[in-house]
Amino acid sequence: MTDRLSRAVKTFACSAVFCALLSQAAAADVTIQVGYGPGGATDVYSRIASRHLSKYLPGTPDVNVVNVPGAGGKRLLKMAHAASETDGSVIYAVGFTVVTRTVMQDSFDGNEIAKLSPLGSFGRDFPFCWSAKNVAPLDRAALVAPGTKYGATGKGSSTYALPMGIKQALGADFNIVLGYSGAAEVFAALERNEVDLVCGVDPTNPDQFRVAASFTREGLDPAPAYPVILDMIEDDASVELITALTDQTYPSIPFFVAAQTGADTLALYREAFQKLLVDPEFLTDMAATKLDLNPLAAVELDALIDSYATMDEALRDRIIALTE
Template sequence: MKNRLLICSVLALSVAGASEALSQEDFYAGKSISLVIGSGEAGVYDLGARIMARYLKKYVPGAPNVVPRNMPGASSVVAAEYVYNVAAPDGLTLLTVQPTVVLNKSLDPAAKYQPERFSWIGRMQPVVLVGISWTKSPLKSIEDAKARTSIVSASGASGTSAIVPWALNRLIGTKFQVVRGYPSQRPQFLAMERGEVEGIGSASLSDVITNRDWMDNNRVAILYTISQSRTKLAPNAPAMVEFATNDTDRKVLSMLGSVSDIGQTLLGPPGIPAAQMSVLRKSFLEMMKDPELIEEAKRIAIYVDPLSGEDLQALVTAAADVPSEIVEKLRAVTRPQ
């Protein structure tokens, strides 16, 4: 009798599991996932998002179409607010954002989202951001930036290309003059090459090192990395935290550097049902093992280093939980100049 009950229990669980898999395949079959990209075209965030869009269909049960669309603005805040407040939590709208959206909420409590409440699906790669300068300009090192006014470009007031130079001005005495209003990274590169600005307060290291003309001809100097430690991709460039002269400033700069660990991610609005989150997270990790995806990403200097949705959720929650005195100083040193 006990054996019969055990067999019946196993069969029931098997049927339930098969029904769950079938229901998920039925849900996505014949449907489309809208992938909102919180940045402009052609940069590392856009290129990485479009790789994910091409491969995700291969791994999500039911093979839904994945349709990318750019929604740039305020360093991904526009896209984050849209997905958080407007998109239905049905697993059919996903999002890629610049990792600064987590930091931005600490800087701007009025932002209409809570980072830890998003449905974090997984990380494709850490994103190393760097401050750079054009070597034909007088700006070649952080010491040069302390000695004279140096003009650098930025997008909006909430992005690292603006807030990092402002923070360095106030914390270590640099004299960066930030010119805002560039819609994306590509126009900032062009402005630097034309001599309109001397450098960029924050750029993707991947985009820098894939520009062979720059690297082969020593056209760009890396002033610092926006990270908590040096990167093996540019071992001679100081991590920003190295500039700190006291523990409080080190914590402030470390908070700015946390964007690197969060990196390039896939997420959705709050409230996606647990069953669909499980499917999306599992599909994401399987996709990250695809050798064709890894090779395609490597060609554009995206080095796949995945993090599970559960671990990413914990990382974001920790990054959002910072002592109030550190947050207050961060807000003070990153306000517009």
């Protein structure tokens, strides 16, 4: 990397700011830290991105992927708080649900948490609940029945927050099974009927599962073949709660850097993310996975984060209480 940097500096003239950034970024490789276990959608997108992002970063650093599963992304944000990297050398791939919590509170379980700045999101989606294909479709009553088991990756995740929202909005008393390291593991549990439902995250192999419910009617046919959670709720306060929880999942595969990252470096990384999204080799690799690519720009994520920072205090407290 040092030789490439030397040749670049000899060949091209650059501004003082860009040269400083070039030296800074070339000093260390880049690591994408994934807040979940291997094999899930966030992990797959991160590994594909790692193969192509380098060409758009100063010094063309090596880009590595490290999985840091635990508590639905909470563990990664606790670790990120203690880290000192503010030069873009660490990119955080963690759910938007847990990141919005960082603007609503300063700690998880008494541990301080990192504040993050978005680079963009590879996907946008309104959440579904999924069931296994080897069982009969679930009706409205089964969704909230006491014996029903929802699988979740941790209390910081949408896989936990959304079922908790259903419990509170509908007065249900079903079970939520925690402890899965990521989407791949929780969907494997769903496939072997260890749990009945998984909400708030999509499988990488959707043909092997069945949509059991949607939270909203956004993007659906007029008469969907499965229940819509918001249609089951009657009081305005619960509708407001479920809507806020579903909005947290809308940016489905976001990337972040530390909030303390300098403005010039942040702009450079956001530009690199946008260039990656139209890279022909990246798009070819994405097409092979059959996963959706429906990106959101960083400014759109900034606006969503700000909406949670300024939301009604009573609603904020209800969301926090759901996932404590």
